[in-house]
Amino acid sequence: MNIIIAGCGKVGRALAEQLSREKHDITVIDRKPEAIQQITNIADVRGVVGNGASFEIQMDAGIDTADLMIAVTDADEVNLLCCLIAKKAGGCQTIARVRNPVYHHEIHHIKDELGLSMVINPEWAAAMEMARLLRFPSAIDIDTFANGRIELLRFQLEEQNPLCNNKIKDLHMLSRCEVLICIVERGNEVLIPSGEVELKAGDMISVVASPVNASRFFKTIGIETNQVKNTMIIGGGKISFYLAKRLLEMGIQVKIIEKDRDACERLCEILPKAMIINGDGTDRELLAEEGLAKAEGFAALTNMDEENVMLALYAKSMSKAKKITKVNRNTFDTIIGSLNIGSLIYPKHITSETILQYVRAMQNSIGSNVETLYRLVDGNAEALEFMIKGKSEVTDIPLQELQLKPHILVCAINRKGKIIIPKGQDCIQEGDSVVIITKDCGAYKDIRDIMKKTSGPVGTR
Structure with missing residues (x-):
């Protein structure tokens, strides 16, 4: 397909690289010449320097023959305008990234009125992923297929787990559940395992099952499956708002620690059932006072990756909480992944x-x-x-x-x-x-x- 991507930030680059590998014809538009130079050096794509919301620039990019416009610039309004112009100029399908919570309640109306094919809100999508993990805290990742009828759950085998030192072909005898172990991660090795593979303590395994059988399986092998009762969130940004709103709907108590007083006042207005604390989430005394040791869920959602990682490491030493860490950059993803700090969420992914x-x-x-x-x-x-x-x-x-x-x-x-x-x-x-x-x-x-x-x-x- 002929695809145009407006915006060459982290998401735009990731999409351009992947879609190019899948043999699509990709054209990338960005205002910054250096961003275009960078992506054209590493992927088989065409670059156009300019404003993606410009009719002339879109025509230079070939909008009249495009199948799809993906608008992922830093500005919601620019993304919507890109898609509107593309729809009128080329009649192609359109996808817009829209991040501002102000638009969230109106997004279906915006989508219908502008004729958009799809609207994606990264913060909302990331928050829904976090909420799923807090519903099933033993899992590190949860992906769904067949409209939620099939789940792919990833978790780590501890020393005392009854699956340790048993072959995969004997799994049914141990669990009496219809599940399948489909990936085993052992150190730097990734296995699509046969029945003869013997599971070891420390293995990261991925299991496919229906939601009912997944719950039965985890209970059978002695792993807790109940959702958390309370969650402490560090940071009061967009993801924190969406996550807190969803957790409150699930009946989970929420406490948000945010150092910006104005942000705290806004959160108090829009989340009246949450407890909002104005303070520094990296202050160990404050964390202790607010009950970190008794927290069942802990989400580090500040705007700094390094701060989130350090908070998760500290929470690991002080609490048995289900830990979720937001990471924006994947520069050191291998190192961060080896720290065993629970679930890592990459909104751009x-x-x-x-x-x-x-x-x-x-x-x-x-x-x-x-x-x-x-x-x-x-x-x-x-x-x-x-x-x-x-x-x-x-x-x-x-x-x-x-x-x-x-x-x-x-x-x-x-x-x-x-x-x-x-x-x-x-x-x-x-x-x-x-x-x-x-x-x-x-x-x-x-x-x-x-x-x-x-x-x-x-x-x-």
Whole structure:
């Protein structure tokens, strides 16, 4: 597809790189020549220097032949104007990033009136991800497929966990639940495991299951699954507002510590049921006074990554709370990930993932059947959901007889709302949605791509 991206910040660069790798024709617009120079040096994209909300600049970028405009500049109003002009000039589909909470309640009206295909609010999306984690505090990450019917949960095995020193093929005997371990992270190694892999203490494992079976599985292996009763939030920005609002709706007590008095007064007005503390969230005495030791949830959401990491490390030493840390830059993501400070949330990743899912859904009309995609394990693996729209060489044949490429695992099938954790004798059928895990990131756009290329007939018995 021909895609134009207005704005070459963190999200714009991430989208340009990924979509270029997926063989789309990408043109990037930005006011800063150095930003255009940087992205054109590292990705196969075309760059245009100028204001993305300018009709002339958009025409230079090829809006008249574009399939999609993605507006992710720093200004909400510019993003909306970019999309409006693109819609009028080229008739293409449009996606706008809109971050201001003032627009949040009006976003559906704005979307409909401007004819936008999609509006993404990174702070709101990040807050919803955090709320899911506080609902299920044992998980480090939670991704969903099939409209929430399938969950992919990532957690770490502690020494006392009954799964330790057992092979994956014996999992069903231990848990009596329909779940599948689809990724094992051991040190710097990422495995798409076979049944013979033996689990070890310290492994980070990803499990696929229905929400009901996920809860049963965690309870069976002795891991707490109940949502937290209270949460302490450090920082009073947009994400904190959205998160606090959602947690209060879930019946969770919320305490926000923010050092800017004006921000505290605004939060008191819009979150009357939350406790707002005007103080320095890095003050250890204040944290102790406000009950850090008894907190069940702790979210470090200041505007400084370093401060958030240090707060999470301190909370780790003082509390058993479920910890969530907001990180804006991924410069030191490997080091931060090794600190074992709970769940790391990258708002820009959530934004780019959501937009990528939409782009893949658009491709359905031109041959692709990827519905949902998540990048996992710092981009070293992908989880993809495929819609099976017709019969092919992968349908109606037992999985154990399919000649699949290496590093692929078919881990869940949604058949008319029934979730199947597949075994070797199960088949993929027309009408199913199928979740696969792979280490070959960006390689699969159609379910048939998972098959090895053979010179003879495929799937005969």
